[in-house]
Amino acid sequence: MGGGSAVRQYERRFLQGEPEDTGRKDGCEEAPHKTRSFGEYEVHETGSNEYKLIKAGVAIGVFSEARVEEERILFPLSRGMLLEVSKEGVREIATFEKAVLFGLISSDGSNAYHQKINSKGRHHTDHSTRFYSKDRILIELFDESSMKIYGLTPHHYERKDGLITAAIYSKGVFYDLSDYDVKMGAYEFRVPREHLDYDGKKAYLKGFFSGDGSACIVRRKRLQIRFYSKCKEGLEGLRQILMDLGFHPYETEKDERSDNIRYYFSVPARECKKFMDEIGSFKPEHIEAFREYRRLRGEEAERG
């Protein structure tokens, strides 16, 4: 396949071929390297911390960074994603920040385009990714994720009633998030389970719960943890990843108190502590409820 310049070939195929100043040489020795196999994949690791990923004898990537774990190796990709290589194969998974962002957008966000016709009759398309909240701390979290993942600072708009909109106007971000279908319509979301590892699932749940979750003390001492949404299929996806993490969420039910069609499911009371410890929330109101619950439990324990 190789023709033209080898440097260009490496740029194209592996994003390599970067010039490095290595100094004038009189002799040259080979550095040692190690090989690890994961099913049909092999990773060659060299003394100078470079990793070459090989499938069926074909190099499919060269990476300068990697996190080597017992059962897998992770390589950083762009836009908050990682390439996970394990016995099961290769897949792209979300970093903690990206999984949180997925969760936030699935709950109280949007990812959409609008076509407009301007005064000259020309079509024009606006792409935007938004997150809505009255909690400034959640808006800041969205901003931070956007900065870390895309290097973009969202614009803010605040309504009189305190609802803040943080908006990113970028075609690139729109298409990136569309690829994962995390938010397809105003009330329609999907859990990108295939792109979430164990920690990714926790991060996604924490992001989603901070938007459309509820944590409150009922009957003066019991903690009630619920996920709400108009999208029943999405809620099923959330239940599924909770089960992946060892929870036993109750079945999804229709919320009869609401005027609009809305569904919810609850986390069993016996698993509330596990939920607080392993998932938690970014939302101040939830954090306050968790603290109150721990205080009540402490008092109860003291009373014996």
Add this chain to the structure above:
Amino acid sequence: MEVLKVNVLRRSRCGFDCVSCPYFKKACIGCVIETCLVDKCIKGTSYTGITHPKSFCRLRPYCPIGGKERPSPVQVSSLGRKQVARIKFPRFIPEIDISDERSWIWREGFQVPAVFVPLWQLLTNENFLSKASSKGLHDYLGFDGKILLSTVMPDELIDRLETKDYFRLIEELRPDATMVPDNYTYTDVPLYQSWSQTIRLVSFANDFLELDIPLIGLVKGANLRQMDWAVRRQVEMGYVSFAMPARELFEEEMLDYFLPQILLTLRRSLRNDFEFLLYGVGVKLWEYKDVSFSNLSWFLRAKHGEYYWDGLFYDLRDPSIRFEECYCEACGGMMPQDIIDLWFDDKERAMRTLAAHNLLDLSRLWQRR
């Protein structure tokens, strides 16, 4: 005069003694490549993945201080000759993606006379390979046009296959024609490597004469001398259909330097009794009138919402084409704006329409404007 020439060329830029090189004096004139990566590395600039880090250095055997022996030189075998049948290339031959059935365009009801199937995709996927080799490609793809096997593949695979492997694969896959095996020839790597590869290509082309299907010779080389040499040897063996994998040369703006020269060599040796195909170039080059084309770009670009018009591609929203109606078999009067509207309604259908349109546009014989 002769003495001066030897003095100038006896040492290549990197310090290797060219006079003792087996390829020197015959075809090669010695390594004086200004962009040579071995020369650059010795002088202080290395390139990641190629000469840096050291453990990956692929050029160690060609480096005077690399501490490794050069591979033994490839010998030119005595060449056979036979009358190789002409393929009769259509003007555009789509390459397909074995792993994405949406590129199997005949299933959408579009008749195509021939397609290229990339062998490397089968080699890197055991599942496809076992299905395709048990049934043969025609049955596997459900396609009754001509199936041309493309041997253009990543370097790592090229190194692993010998003549007997190709013969076994061809016997099982039963294509209607095949390219001779591909090679790699880089313009910025010592010529020893590209000469070894060029001779290897000719030697494979010689072995392939044993096959009883039509054959496609390849035009490859790191410089004009290598391309010319390889083409002439294949002509001597009886080859009349040629493909030039030219994606890289086109992107690096070197194609216009090589292509007219190669066409001239072919015209001189075969008069007009040959056919020529540019492989892997993603746009239509109208200035080369009798040249056929093949690429996968018609499909890849459709997946990214890109639209061909007169052999060039545009974003669907590009104002210069957005409201131009197209009366091809796929569009039936739709304009790109209609495909955009369809995209948001039924992405899959829009993508398929776009892909078929792209294929039909690249197959057109005349420019629309």
